[in-house]
Amino acid sequence: MRQTWRWFGPEDRVTVQTARQAGAQGIVTALHHFPPGKAWTVDEIATRQAQIAVASDAALTWEVVESLPVSEAIKTRSSEWAEHVAAYSKSLEALAESGIRTICYNFMPVLDWTRTDLRAPLPAGGTALRFDLASFAAFDLHILRRPGAEMSYEQDTLAAAEKAAAAMDDTAKKALVHAVIAGLPGAAESWTLDDVRAALGTYSALSPDILRQSHIDFLSEVVPLAERLGLRLCCHPDDPPFPIMGLPRTMSTLADFHEVLGAVDSPAFGATFCTGSLGARPDNDCVAIAKALAPRMHFVHLRNVVRETPGIPCSFIESEHLSGDVDMVGVIEVILTEEARRRAAGREDAEIPMRPDHGHDILTDIDAGAQPGYPAVGRLKGLAELRGVMAALARKAA
The missing domain is CATH 3.20.20.150 (Divalent-metal-dependent TIM barrel enzymes)
Structure with a gap:
C-alpha cells in the first residue's frame, strides 16, 4: 500500500x-x-x-x-x-x-x-474521538429540539438522553454542540442551531x-x-x-x-x-x-x-x-x-x-x-x- x-x-x-x-x-x-x-x-x-x-x-x-x-x-x-x-x-x-x-x-x-466528544479521556491518558448515543440523542432532543426527534430513538435511549441532558451544565452543552457541529462543512463557528435546523429541513421529504x-x-x-x-x-x-x-x-x-x-x-x-x-x-x-x-x-x-453498546445505532470510541x-x-x-x-x-x-x-x-x-x-x-x-x-x-x- x-x-x-x-x-x-x-x-x-x-x-x-x-x-x-x-x-x-x-x-x-x-x-x-x-x-x-x-x-x-x-x-x-x-x-x-x-x-x-x-x-x-x-x-x-x-x-x-x-x-x-x-x-x-x-x-x-x-x-x-x-x-x-x-x-x-x-x-x-x-x-x-x-x-x-x-x-x-x-x-x-x-x-x-x-462525534459527541472530540477528546474523550482514555484510561492510560490521552484522548480519543467518541460517539455516545445518549449524548447525541440529548443534543437532538433537548438542545437542537428537532421536530419529531423522539421517533428516531428507542425508549431506553430516550430515557438515557433525558438523564444525560439533565446532568449537563451550560459548559457541557456548549462542548457537545461544538463537537457535533465540527462535522459540518466550513468553519464550525459559522453555524448556529437555527442553521442546522434549516439544513435538516431541506431533507425532510427526501x-x-x-x-x-x-x-x-x-x-x-x-x-x-x-x-x-x-x-x-x-x-x-x-x-x-x-x-x-x-x-x-x-x-x-x-x-x-x-x-x-x-x-x-x-x-x-x-x-x-x-x-x-x-x-x-x-x-x-x-x-x-x-x-x-x-x-x-x-x-x-x-x-x-x-x-460500546449493542444494536444499530450504537455508541463507539475510536481505539x-x-x-x-x-x-x-x-x-x-x-x-x-x-x-x-x-x-x-x-x-x-x-x-x-x-x-x-x-x-x-x-x-x-x-x-x-x-x-x-x-x-x-x-x-x-x-x-x-x-x-x-x-x-x-x-x-x-x-
Whole structure:
C-alpha cells in the first residue's frame, strides 16, 4: 500500500515536514477554502502543490484529494444542481491537468461526520474521538429540539438522553454542540442551531431511495468525464453508518455500495474503504466487505473502533489501530492480496493509497491543538502498527 498522510493545509498544526519524518510517501489534502459548488482552479491547485514541495524539500507530493465536496444542492437536486455539477466537472479537469488522479468524496447529507466528544479521556491518558448515543440523542432532543426527534430513538435511549441532558451544565452543552457541529462543512463557528435546523429541513421529504438516486444521477454526469481524464473517484462511507437526526443514509453497508457501484459501473468510480466508518456498525463484516469491494477499491482509511453498546445505532470510541472490533490484520491481508492480483494483471493502480486514519492524542499531542482525530504522535503510532502488520503479511506471502 502507498502510505499517505492527511494534511489540512497551511493552518494545520501538524506540518508536512512532520508527515515526512513519519515516513509518509504522499500527501492527502484539499482546497478547504473553496466552498462546495465552486470550481477549483489550476492556479490554486498549483499553489497547494508548491506548499507541499517546499515544506518537504520536494520529497512529497499531493497524491490524493480528500475531499472534493459534493454540495447540498447536488444532493437535494435543488435549482443550483446543474451549475454545481458543472463546477465539479471543472474541478476534475483542473485536477487532471495538475496530475492528481485519486479523488475522495462523500455523499452524507449536511454532516460530513459526527462525534459527541472530540477528546474523550482514555484510561492510560490521552484522548480519543467518541460517539455516545445518549449524548447525541440529548443534543437532538433537548438542545437542537428537532421536530419529531423522539421517533428516531428507542425508549431506553430516550430515557438515557433525558438523564444525560439533565446532568449537563451550560459548559457541557456548549462542548457537545461544538463537537457535533465540527462535522459540518466550513468553519464550525459559522453555524448556529437555527442553521442546522434549516439544513435538516431541506431533507425532510427526501427518502434514502431519493438520495441514492441523486447520487447516481450525479455520478452519471461526472464519472464519464473522470474516465476520459484517467481519474479515480471514490466514495467514503457514511460516518457513523446509520441514520442520524432523521437524515437519510445511503452508503453505510455493502448492499449500499453494491447498489451504487452497480448503477455506475466504471473503473473511474469506486470506494474509499474506511474500516472505522464501516466498523462502527455491528452487522458490517469489514473483512468480507473488503473482499467484495477490492476490485473497485481506490483509497483506504485504516482506523479502528470499539462498539460500546449493542444494536444499530450504537455508541463507539475510536481505539488503537490494532485493538478494536475491526479485524485489521484480516483487512490488510485482503488489500495486499488485491494489490498482488492487480500487479499480475498489469494494472496501473496496483498500489492502493492508504492513510492511518485518526489517532489518539498522546504524549506531545496533548494540548497541541491539532485537528480532532489528526494528531502527530497518535497517527505515527498507528502508522507504525500498520506497517508492522504489512511487513509480517508480506513475509508470510513470500
